[in-house]
Amino acid sequence: MIEVEHLVRRFGDRAVLDDVSFDVHRGETLVIMGGSGCGKSTLLRHLIGSMKPTSGSVKLFGQEITAMKEREVERVRLRFGMLFQSGALLASLTVGENIALPLLQHTDKSGDEVEEIVKRKLEMVGLTGFEDLKPDEISGGMKKRVGLARALALDPELLFSDEPTSGLDPIMTAVVDQLTLKLTHGSHMTAVVVSHDMTSAFRIATRMIMLGHGSIVAEGTPDEIRNSANPEVQQFIHGRADGPIPLNLSQDKHKDHQLVRPRPFLGGRFRFHHKRP
Known part of the structure; x- marks a missing residue:
């Protein structure tokens, strides 16, 4: 479903991604982990087509996206959902309007059909009846979970999640993890999750890769990662301050290279349901 081959991304003379290669198979949950500055967020930007590599190849659904024009990439994006770290909800819209955005932008569904899908997606994430609340009225x-419901609005084959449990308490982390497991096991969806939450990562992953210095330093099943002899892996998964991983500044926070955000939707509740030109 995803093929990454010899991916390189340089900022000046610094290689943030250095010859990264891996595959993601249909129906699995791949967790990409690593410390701040290891390149995992930069890698995610390449996977969703919002950043072009210095060299190398990224294929989604068998299609090479690195050379695509933006309109071509947009068509590919209709086949996957994206859960942003913050949820990325539009504060001026209700919960229901946020979830309806992709349906209103990319389908010809009627207002009644959109409302029914919104209700169904909210029920899926355990938020039945929350349609009319604003983002600042919920935790x-x-x-x-609303962000997840929106990511699922178009019934994607693939779900990307950027730090889905960041800032959540242990109970809510478990809830989000259970939703991910329900989707991947029950709906046979493929998931790629960027995370440094080891409890969550080991709970949901079928396979894991760890980035370090812009390269893959470990890859395997959760048990293989847990039992790895690599000292960098052991330092990271156990959260030890001492070890081969240095404390450094993040290489991922380049303000000019941000993840694609949802485009604003203006109008009343689910009123506009034409395709975006």
């Missing part, structure tokens, strides 16, 4: 964990 952080609820915002994550």
Whole structure:
């Protein structure tokens, strides 16, 4: 479903991604982990087509996206959902309007059909009846679940999640993890999750890769990662301050290279249901 081959991304003379290669198979949950500055967020930007590599190849659904024009990439994006770290809800819209956005932008469904899908997606994430609330009226964990419902609005084959449990308490983390497991096991969806939450990662992953210095330093099943002899892996998964991983500044926070955000939707509740030109 995803093929990454010899991916390189440089900022000046610094290689943030250095010859990264891996595959993601249909129906699995791949967790990409690593410390701040290891390149995992930069890698995610390449996977969703919002950043072009210095060299190398990224294929989604068998299609090479690195050379695509933006309109071509947009068509590919209709086949996957994206759960942003913050939820990325539009504060001026209700919960229901946020979830309806992709349906209103990309389908010809009627207002009644859109409302029914919104209700169904909210029920899926355990938020039945929350359509008319604003984002500032719900908790952080609820915002994550609304973001997940929006990511699922078009019934994607593939779900990308950027730090889905960041900032959540242990109970809400478990809730979000259970939703991910329900989707991947029950709906046979493929998921790629960027995370440094080891409890969550080991709970949901079928396979894991760890980035370090812009390269893959470990890859395997959760048990293989847990039992790895690599000292960098052991330092990271156990959260030890001492070890081969240095403390450094993040290489991922380049303000000019941000994840694609949802485009604003203006209008009343589910009123506009034409395709975006």
